Amino acid sequence: MERKKIAIVGVGLIGGSLAIQLHEKKLSSKLIGVDANEGHAKKALELELVDEILSFDEAIQQSDVIVLAVPVDTMVSLLPIILNKIDDQVVLDLGSTKSQLIEAIKNHPKRGRYVATHPMWGTEYSGPQAAVRGAYENKAVIICNAEESDTDALEWVKHMYKKIGMHLLEMEAKAHDLHAAYVSHISHITSFALANTVLEKEKEEQAIFELASAGFESTVRLAKSNPAMWVPIFMQNKENVLDVLKEHIAQLSRFKESLEKEDNEYLMRLIEEANKIRRIIK
């Protein structure tokens, strides 16, 4: 397929990393950056993530494809405005929650031009300087409610994701949000809470710094993640996240009980059960 003029709204970690891939895989004839944060816009240009920075309106006017990579609350207010302004361009988003966004434009006359996607990649860092080359490769991308998108728009988006090395899955938005709560959102909550636990109780920070092993770092690293991105995700996916979080607290309480009762066998069973995660992650 021929190269497209692509506007990326939000040139931070997610949008910036996509920009690098779009350029490298020769998907874009031009990359236009849009960012409400002037510092980020400037930085994205400086790092050559995008070819130029334009205003929101100019960018939409001059692009064949518009990619939304902003926090999911901004997404919900921005997407209907974009659909109002476009003609037959393709619009897609890279957000971590899907139900509320899809609901927001369900009856929009331009609904078909929009493709709802969630590439399963990210890091705990943010901003254009956190953009990573080779991101997204060999990861999954979920396309939600694909049947509501126009065939040509859907095809181009699939083509794009395949070209940058992702494998495609299709799912209804509700199923997506449930699974995302399990395989991504709860990990972030446990990590944030673990950081707060250690910071609250362990006053000798020097000791943590010196002793912290790789195990600690791996369970706590997500706690560095950006609140502006995560607060709206948790709120939009509140019901699912609460369900999983309640179960997680119940599971932790079992460990607590086994220790309080000094019940070695029970503790052994709990850990053996947990070991079954080997079936899922290598």
Next chain:
Amino acid sequence: MERKKIAIVGVGLIGGSLAIQLHEKKLSSKLIGVDANEGHAKKALELELVDEILSFDEAIQQSDVIVLAVPVDTMVSLLPIILNKIDDQVVLDLGSTKSQLIEAIKNHPKRGRYVATHPMWGTEYSGPQAAVRGAYENKAVIICNAEESDTDALEWVKHMYKKIGMHLLEMEAKAHDLHAAYVSHISHITSFALANTVLEKEKEEQAIFELASAGFESTVRLAKSNPAMWVPIFMQNKENVLDVLKEHIAQLSRFKESLEKEDNEYLMRLIEEANKIRRIIK
């Protein structure tokens, strides 16, 4: 210093990885393996982690240094027996808890020959085949109650750890066990509980497998850890682990509350607080 004949009791992940380093750094003139698990003993020999396998008694008789790398409950029963058998050899352990072990041999006439240590390294795998080359390098090792060890024994153990690239810290056993609960033990409990949460609630394992991102993997990987190693650690460090675990459940409950009340500001504050972990881990 001249090379020593070193016996490693327990040639699994921890003992096996140390064996590789002892050999590579020319600290050992001979490496003798001891393991109650015959399969592990055979495998360790096959992998050339050790030069020969001997019985417990023979190994003690023929060694200058005896390294204990067995689960911490076995350690508590084995250490007094070893001290009964030795003459002036050096004995050290690599266990993750220290108070109970040190207490167990506090008044032993050979107390001075023993050095209590905890090298801060491990992985979620176990057994001799999990041994890693270059393990321990650039990590911290804690020596506990150093003043209770004989000077020559202490000096040799410090020499050994420096030679394999570790940086030394000294600490009382009680302080060690408290810090270990924060920077290692709680991470394992959260990871086990997270695995159980997901396995319990998410019946569509295929979905987890396909969607699981790097974030999920990093928070859940410790859940693959060996129960035979971890049950005794948690039990021996029960008081500290329970303290931290209760605080962790309280912190998770704050996230739950912020979601239930849809209190964006509170959730934002909780995450901003967690972000301060950046001060401690890069």
